[in-house]
Amino acid sequence: MSIAVYGIGAAIILIAIVTVPNNRRPTTALAWLFAVYLMPGLGLVLFYLFGTNQLPTRRRRMQAQVDDIVREATAEIDESHMSLDDPAWFGQLVRLNRNLTAIPLAEDNRLELHSSYNRTIRTIADELDTATETIHVLFYAMSYDEITAPFFDALERAARRGVTVRVLYDHIGSFRYRGYRRMKQRLREIGCEWHPTLSIWPWQGGIQRIDLRNHRKIVAIDGRVAYMGSQNLIARDYHKRGxxxxxxxxxxxxxxPMAAGANAVFISDWFGETGELLEPSAPEWVRAAGDRSEGYACQLVPSGPGYENENNLRLFNQAFYSAEKRIVIASPYFVPDDSLLYAITTAVQRGVEVELFVGEIGDQFFVYHAQRSYYEALLRAGVRIWLYRAPYILHSKHCTIDDAVTLIGSSNMDMRSFTLNAELMLLVHGSTFVDRVREIENGYRQRSRELTLAEWLDRPLLGRAVDNVARLTSVIQ
Known part of the structure; x- marks a missing residue:
């Protein structure tokens, strides 16, 4: 009997050695092999549940189908007259993103930044009252509470006047918060169409890795106006009692045009969840690009397990390797893989000024401590680290490169955002917009304290140990 058990265990390990490394980072493959070696049966079950970081083939084919529609719909957008050589590396960044996502660079986008949490929700709610055709809503965390109630009231008014309202929310991202059941009841009262994304229930989401998440935040109104960024639809304290x-x-x-693009990203998610392929009006992108004297050239970059490539990681790496003067990063969950860590530290070593804004405190234990494990390497390389003071969780996700390019959206700089989460970033060209974002970064700096290498090396031994152990979990966070 024992010989048979050992034989089965050896067979499982041998099969794992052959199959696990396929198309995986060596560090990730070794972590899984170690788990299978220590616990052959349980390790194999865990690998089956969590070992694949892509959606099922059917969902990826649906994403490719939407990409083809977007490519056809945007064929009339002419990039030949756009300034893609200032800075010299910008054109390559645009081509990379177009090849990864099918979405082009388009001019004549009018942009407004909103940094006041409660006021932003009220502003979006007010704009919902201007909708005449469609409202499309997607949030990672969505809850009904005293702060978000005006948003749901505006959805109800829109539905009553004949506007088609569609709502998506991430299943795990939303159900853990107080107000989830009331939110679903409110959506039923409104009478709109709504679905959870990437449901953990097989009869809703199919058989897939249960911790794949849709982390995007999108509100698209008639395909002409859109809101995106880092903010969820939930009270500012995330219902953290006490x-x-x-x-x-x-x-x-x-x-x-990029408002139409955000609407197209919603359509791709709606298609994946419902099987209903809404038709984005092909002229919508071109019609949105009118003769305006002011506006920015922008390009949306969706990423996630529905794509074959880690679009956002490639975007960050290319931008950081291209930087010539300055990089400023704001990321609440900063757990880079080797490629991103090298891109950042190499930038410093060739003379680029790099600053990183992170929180003084964190709301996720393992991510927070895994993040801290990288501070010494960053500080030794010359990165300036700013800790945004408690009790605030700096949740903004953006970076500025030189005086020319801004990246802003929903993506953290950690392995979860690179491989497991559906994310959405916007590439913005222009020094004027960089200046506007840097005003916000200056505000962060005033509310932060700078972390020094001497202070970091003097931290307690127990803290170092916890950070290092948490770092081992970063490949599966």
Whole structure:
């Protein structure tokens, strides 16, 4: 009997050695092999549940189908007259993103930044009252509470006047918060169409890795105006009872072609969840690009397990390797893989000034401590680290490169956002917009304290141990 058990265990390990490394990072493959070696049966079950970081083939084919529609719909957008050589590396960044996502660079986008949490929700709710055709809503965390109630009231008014309202929310991202059941009841009362994304229930989401998440935040109104960024639709304290934590976010209002682009991203998610392929009006992108004297050239970059490539990781790496003068990063969950860590530290070593804004405190234990494990390497390389003071959770996700390019959206700089989460970033060209974002970064700096290498090396031994252990979990966070 024992010989048979050992034989089965050896067979499982041998099969794992052959199959697990396929198309995986060596560090990730070794972590899974170690788990299978220690616990052959349980390790194999865990690998089956969590070992694949892509959606099922059917869902990826649906994403490719939407990409083809977007490519056809945007064929009339002419990039030949756009300034893609200032800075010299910008054109390559645009081509990379177009090849990864099918979405082009388009001019004439009018952008507004919104950094006041409660006021942003009220502003979006007010704009919902202007909708005449469609409202499309997607949030990672959505809850009904005293802060978000005006948003749901505006959805109800829109539905009553004949506007088609569609709502998506991430299943795990939403159901863990107080107000989830009331939110679903409110959606039923409104009478709109709504679905959870990437449901953990097989009869809703199919058989897939249960911790794949849709982390995007999108509100698209008639395909002409869209909001995106880091902010969820939930009270600023995330219903943390007994806690004084307050989230600090940054949202973006878009009017122009990339508003139609954000609507197309919603359509791709709706298609994946419902099987219903809504038709984005092909002229919508071109019609949105009118003769305006002011506006920005922008490009949306969706990423996630529905794509074959890690679009956002490639975007960040290319931008950081291209930087010539300055990089400023704001990321609440900063757990880079080797490629991103090298891109950042190499930038410093060739003379680029790099600053990183992170929170003084964190709301997720393992991510927070895994993040801290990278501070010494960053500080030794010359990165300036700013800790945004408690009780605020700096949740904004953006970076500025030189005086020319801004990236802003929903993506953290950690392995979860690179491989497991559906994310959405916007690439913005222009020094004027960089200046506007840097005003916000200056505000962060005033509310932060700089972390020094001497202070970091003097931290308690127990803290170091916890950070290092948490770092081992980063490949599966």
């Amino acid at each position: 806690s004084k934590l307050q989230w600090k976010d940054l949202s973006l209002r878009i009017e122009g």
